[in-house]
Amino acid sequence: MSNCKLSIQSITKQYKNSKSVALDAVSVDVQAGEFLAVLGPSGCGKTTLLRIIAGLLPPDSGKLLLDGKDITTAPASKRSMGIVFQNYALFENMTVLENVAYAAKLKARRDKSATKAEVEQRAMELLADLGIAEYAKKYPSSLSGGQMQRVAIARTLILKPDIMLFDEPASALDVATRLQLRTVIKDIQEKFGTTMIYITHDQEEAFAMADRIMVMENARISQIGTPSEIVGAPANEYVKSFVVDNLQTKIASLSKALGADT
């Protein structure tokens, strides 16, 4: 495939104290600029896959190619990837601005690419893009969950990553904030053309955001396809019940409520 950004080839992982495999020969090609949602219940291996892609965990076997280059053993800092976690993992001793600018300042100093002021200005622009410029001087503990998650996103964005990885970033947020965050992330994808891999257990979220969805069960891929492909032709009984039936239940309950309204 000509437009392949990240090629995941037969990645296998088994944790030391576990009898079953966490990932069983998982392969997928992620296209440049694509939004890939990885959907599955807890324990299906999706977070393990994300950590292996990010370079936080070595796979037992298999290969990762970024733009055709083998990065299987490259350290996390050399992969040009950013990661956003469910629990934000902000630096609580730093202000919002420092959180965003800190790593970029060090990088700029190392390769003499920008001055401190320039980095800070870029950080401020990002904060403005994400609608949290007014909190620049605040400490994370005074922010709401949605605001903290925007800071975490800005902190990875400033290093201009090729791929952004999301580990259930919206799971700790209330419904309204969750919907806002979706828009924020989709806007970023559009504006910067960043490839995104988004882990979730929420079918609706996956369908609302993703270009393609990869459904996982028990360390394996059940199906990869566009939302309409998956709804149109679920690969097996599991995909049908976990994804399609679940969505239909939601739609049914919603239309019932709306129907009663009119």
Next chain:
Amino acid sequence: MTAAIKKRPQSGAWVAKWTVAAVLLCVVILPIISMLTKITPADIADVVKGPNFGSALWNSLCYTAIATLIVVVLAYLMALCTTRVAIKGKKLWNVILILPMLIPSISHGMALLILFGQNGIVKNLFGNTIPIYGGTGIVLGSVMYALPVAYIMLADVLRYEDMSVYEAAEVLGIGKLRTFLKVSLPYLRKPLIAAAFSTFAMVVTDYGVPLMLSGAGNYTISTLMYQAAIDQQKFGRGAVYGVILLLPAIVAFLADLLGKERGTGSYVKKAHEGSNKPLFKVLAYAFCTLMAIFALLPIAVFIFLAIVKRYPIDLSLTADHFAYIFRGQGAKYLTNSLVIALVTASVGAALGFITAYMTARMRSPLSRGLHLLAITSMAIPGMVLGISYVMTFASTPIFGTLIILVMVNTAHFISSPYLMMYNSFGKMNENLEAVGQTLGLGRVRMLWRVFLPQSFGTLAEMFSYLFVNSMMTISAVSFLANSTNKPISLMISQFNEHNNEYVAVVSILILVVNMIMKLAVEQIKAISARRR
């Protein structure tokens, strides 16, 4: 196609962990092993056949058991008053109730003598006194200085008990007594056992109180050990007594280890607001007042004796006693104590911080071993550690210097501050390292710029714990001090009932220094909390 992936080498972390492990081995484990190997069968025979061995063993067990029972009951009641009843001035009560922790055990023993002894204040005022020598005095003195420790343990547990369980019980119509039996007690069982065991270990290994109050013939194992090792310089025999004292301490350690559930991230959904029932409030005020008097009595006595000329002959105010202490060796020994306490606190806090980082944030099989090693010193009584140091380091150049006192104090007190930091690291976001790696921030930089700044409060707490304990300890140091490196706490045993105004002065000096440290740390914590 599956190619095996080589793991990136982690040699730096491995070397760092082994270095810390080696340091802990050298200051905690090796001296104990060396002591054990130097005990001869003759030593054991001498001890077991000694004329007072049987009665001392019995006394130690009885006095300690009774003191432990009293301490746990009083500590629990005190904790109930300050956590479950809406009394005013909780902060002040807390400060007063823990004050006795800031002076050496031997001071409490001396205070009882001054109050109830044959020439004591009570005798002077009322013409009669209670028999303070022997069991009564030893139990009373032990309760006085062990009570604050048990109180802190239990108050902490009660404070963090989740009250939504009680609301659920109420909604379900479960009666008060049943709720207490089925909810409160099971929740408290482990903390109560842990408090009982650590009180027992603390009391049975203390020699300060019984040394002052044993009177004629009321020996305990700890006073026999003191006699053998310090008065007679028979270290082999002392070590045998040490092994006997090591046993309850190890049991307490294991009980504590098993009692602690992994990851005490118990999240308080609803804290207790404190009962507002007038009856409870009256009872709580009365009980707290009683306990406060009990806590403040020795301190009040010391202040009184330290500033009057000669009780009961001349009650005019004077600064002579302070002058006397400073004219003698007091200034030098106080300086020694301050140097020892400051260096121990710095070294211990740094060692605790680094060790906790390795065990809490760089998990591997090696870090589990390191964790055990770091908490082992809790199981070793100060007296035992002290005698093991004599038997191991007596011929080295550090013997008789301040360095060995810093070493022994660090080894003696490292476990608690280590655990403070370990728990604090455990509560920090588990993804910080992952974020650091993807952002290109190395371990050292993350440690320096993220973990360290977030740990200031805990570090201050660790520093204060190490400092205060080094200031007041009389256990390990008593075997290692001479006239040049002596800390001020050891001056107390130089004096006796007839010049107890000097004991008062020394106790007050230690108390004041420790209070200043505690206040300073509270300030630092408040400032670092405000910054976020």
